[in-house]
Amino acid sequence: AQSVTQLGSHVSxxxxxxxxxxxxxxxxVPPYLFWYVQYPNQGLQLLLKYTTGATLVKGINGFEAEFxxxxxxxxxxxxxxxxxxxxxYFCAVSDKNSGYALNFGKGTSLLVTP
Amino acid sequence: NAGVTQTPKFQVLKTGQSMTLQCAQxxxxxxxxxxxxxxxMGLRLIHYSVxxxxxxxxxxxxxxxxxxxxxxxxxxxxxxxxxxxxSVYFCASSDxxxxxxxxxxxxxxx
Numbered sequence: 001a002q003s004v005t006q007l008g009s010h011v012s013x014x015x016x017x018x019x020x021x022x023x024x025x026x027x028x029v030p031p032y033l034f035w036y037v038q039y040p041n042q043g044l045q046l047l048l049k050y051t052t053g054a055t056l057v058k059g060i061n062g063f064e065a066e067f068x069x070x071x072x073x074x075x076x077x078x079x080x081x082x083x084x085x086x087x088x089y090f091c092a093v094s095d096k097n098s099g100y101a102l103n104f105g106k107g108t109s110l111l112v113t114p
Numbered sequence: 115n116a117g118v119t120q121t122p123k124f125q126v127l128k129t130g131q132s133m134t135l136q137c138a139q140x141x142x143x144x145x146x147x148x149x150x151x152x153x154x155m156g157l158r159l160i161h162y163s164v165x166x167x168x169x170x171x172x173x174x175x176x177x178x179x180x181x182x183x184x185x186x187x188x189x190x191x192x193x194x195x196x197x198x199x200x201s202v203y204f205c206a207s208s209d210x211x212x213x214x215x216x217x218x219x220x221x222x223x224x
Contacts, residue, residue: 009154032210032211034213043204043215043216043217043218044157044204044215046212046213049211049212051211090156090157092157094208094213098159098162098172099145099147099162099163099164099170100145100164100208100210100213101145101147101159101162101172101206101208102147102149102157102159102206102213103159103173104149104156104157104158104159105156106154106155106156107154107156
């Protein structure tokens with residue numbers, strides 16, 4: 001069975017500082033990995049995904065993530081935080097054995113301070 | 115191309131009532147799934163389908179029923195609503211590599 005752990009339910013950074021949101025996964029078969037963002041009272045927006053190929057993936061709004069199989073990690077980073085990045089972030093995993101349905105982490109709330 | 119549509123957007127039920135949340139997609143995707151979102155719990159998988167006539171349980175299937183008679187539609191049935199089913203429900207369809215989410219249904223059970 002697959003699972004996702006997001007370390008830190010709340011992360012606070014200063015505007016302009018590095019954003020690092022941690023995600024570790026488990027999967028018995030090659031995983032597909034995703035990061036989603038959700039703003040208050042809105043739906044989910046896909047930031048980036050890893051399916052195959054290059055392990056460093058770039059997404060929207062300056063975010064990127066690196067798939068590290070040996071560490072079973074898929075951490076999300078952004079070099080310089082903006083106030084508009086304040087939102088809830090979800091890491092998710094899917095694979096063939098679960099019909100490509102997503103298994104989500106519990107989420108990390110990102111606060112950006114001036 | 116409407117993508118994934120969900121109806122209704124909002125619903126209030128009394129304990130014990132039943133209802134069906136509708137989900138439809140026009141992208142001819144084989145894979146569809148239902149999630150519920152609760153504060154502090156993230157999104158949890160209720161049921162999923164890998165094609166017409168084929169469904170399976172996710173993490174939190176109790177109290178919910180699904181069927182998939184066509185590729186396009188994947189309704190979620192609440193058999194006897196309970197306050198614990200108060201949540202926001204999202205339907206999604208997938209081409210394996212990406213999930214396309216509907217706008218969600220906010221359900222309150224009193």
